Structure formats: structure tokens, C-alpha cells
Amino acid sequence: MPNYYEFKLPAKILSGDGALEHIxxxxxxxxxxxxxxxxxxxxxxxxxxxxxxxxxxxGGGAFAAQFCRIPPDSSIQTVNEIAAFFREQNCDGLVAVGGGSVIDTAKGVGMVLAQGSGDLLQNTGCEVLGRGAHVPFIAVPTTSGTGSEATLVAVVANPEKHVKMEFISYHLLPDAAVLDVRMTASLPPRITASTGMDTLCHAIEAASCLQRNPVSDAFAEKAMGLVM
Incomplete structure (x- = not known):
């Protein structure tokens, strides 16, 4: 038992058949x-x-606009382009459907919009962001591996410096994560297996890292059992 630890998971989780219809x-x-x-x-x-x-x-809803050109390794330029598009289309919320790259991109876009800036680079740092304006954000993961829908981390590439930048803030977490079997049922067996191994690695990492705590241990132990 550590002398001190922090744990926060404010995202609402909607899981199971028909979860998408609740969006x-x-x-x-x-x-x-x-x-x-x-x-x-x-x-x-x-x-x-x-x-x-x-x-x-x-459910009686519709999207005001779509941006479905997010690359496998998203970049600062993509985040800034989407933030500008969001404003041009007078949008007021984000729904990210995809794997880690799509969800991390949405986190970056939300960061730019919440802070009222036009460039993601203006928001660099670890846990230094203020809350800013609230931008409704729902994540719909299509793989089981990254867990980006439940983490306070976003990884976005900086092509000019040839690095992947890590942004860390509790304010990056989505308002809700929608886990629907229809989003993963069509994955090829090989991808299903590889994302399952990714999930297992994350669970082992959580159970053995320096910042582990009783709450994360409970999640990690259960995750390892479910993966097996």
C-alpha cells in the first residue's frame, strides 16, 4: 500500500449491445x-x-459534420486542421470513432478548443492545463488495445522534429466511452489477437509500475483474467 496515491476516472462507460444508440x-x-x-x-x-x-x-440525432481522414499516426497539423474545421462548421461537441490515433487526435482537438488557441504546441506540458471551456467529447473505441478512451494521455506526432509528443492531463479524458460489440466484431482474427495482447501488456504494466495503487491493481488483475 503506497503512502500516497491518486486515481481519477470520470468518464462514464456505456457498455454492451445497443450502447451506440445511447450516444x-x-x-x-x-x-x-x-x-x-x-x-x-x-x-x-x-x-x-x-x-x-x-x-x-x-436515437433522433445527427452529426453536423464529419472529418474521416485521420492518419494512423496523427500529427499536430491534423489536430490544428480539425480544430479550425470544428469552428468553421460551428460544431459544439466531438464523437471519436476509432483506435488510439483517432481518440488521441480528438483529445488534442478538444485541448486546442478548450484553451481557445489555434495550435496544439501552445498547450505542451505535463498536467499544466487548466480546465478551459468544456467541449463535450464521446469516445467510441474500435479496438480493445490502446485504452485511450480511459486514459489522461494523448500521443500526437510532431513531424518537423520527428518525435511523438505526449500530452498528459485529467482534462483530456472523454465525458463518456461507448463500448459496443459491433465496433470490434468485424476485426480480423489476427488484429483481435494482437489488440488482446496489447491489452494484456497494459494490464501487466499497470500492475507492476511505480505508480500502481490498490484501485489500479483491482482493474489490472481483473483485466488480465478477462484477457486470458
Whole structure:
């Protein structure tokens, strides 16, 4: 038992069959009427984006705009471009459908918008951000591996310096994480297995790192059992 530790997980989790259909209600509760959908071209082709759109429509909602060109390793330029697009389209919320790159990009966009800036580089640092303006944010993960929908970390590439930058703040966490089996059911067996191994690695890391605590231990132990 450590002498001191911190643990915070404010994201609401919606899990199970039909979870996607709850997105309109969650957006309404968060005060968002013109959400921006973020995803990538692969998920458009796979039909995942259409599935989310259908769920939105069934719940009486719709997206004000879409940006589905997020690359596998997103960059500062992509984040800044989406933030500008968000403002041009007069959007008021974010729904990220994808893996770690898409969700981390959404975190970066939310950071830029919340701080009223135009460049992600103006928000560098570890746990130095103020809350800023609230930008409703819902994450819909399409893999089991990264866990980005439940972490306070965003990793965004800086191509000019050839590095991946890490942003850390509790204010990066989404308001809700929507875990629906339809988002992972069509994954090829190899990807299912590799993301499962990624999940296992994260659980082992959480159980053995220097910042482990009783709460994280409980999650890590349960995760390892579920993965196995």
C-alpha cells in the first residue's frame, strides 16, 4: 500500500449491445446539438462509421459534420486542421470513432478548443492545463488495445522534429466511452489477437509500475483474467 496515491476516472462507460444508440442522449445531456464525427478512412470503408451514423439516426440525432481522414499516426497539423474545421462548421461537441490515433487526435482537438488557441504546441506540458471551456467529447473505441478512451494521455506526432509528443492531463479524458460489440466484431482474427495482447501488456504494466495503487491493481488483475 503506497503512502500516497491518486486515481481519477470520470468518464462514464456505456457498455454492451445497443450502447451506440445511447450516444444522442449523452450528447443532449452534455449540451451538444452539433457534434463533429472524427474517424479514419479505413473505418469508413469497413462500415463502422455508417453503423454509428445509423445508431445516431435511430436515437433522433445527427452529426453536423464529419472529418474521416485521420492518419494512423496523427500529427499536430491534423489536430490544428480539425480544430479550425470544428469552428468553421460551428460544431459544439466531438464523437471519436476509432483506435488510439483517432481518440488521441480528438483529445488534442478538444485541448486546442478548450484553451481557445489555434495550435496544439501552445498547450505542451505535463498536467499544466487548466480546465478551459468544456467541449463535450464521446469516445467510441474500435479496438480493445490502446485504452485511450480511459486514459489522461494523448500521443500526437510532431513531424518537423520527428518525435511523438505526449500530452498528459485529467482534462483530456472523454465525458463518456461507448463500448459496443459491433465496433470490434468485424476485426480480423489476427488484429483481435494482437489488440488482446496489447491489452494484456497494459494490464501487466499497470500492475507492476511505480505508480500502481490498490484501485489500479483491482482493474489490472481483473483485466488480465478477462484477457486470458
Amino acid at each position: 444522442p442522449h449523452e450528447l443532449e445531456a452534455l449540451g451538444s446539438t452539433r457534434p463533429l464525427l472524427l474517424s479514419d478512412e479505413g473505418l469508413v470503408k469497413a462500415g463502422a462509421v455508417a453503423t454509428v451514423e445509423g445508431a445516431m439516426a435511430q
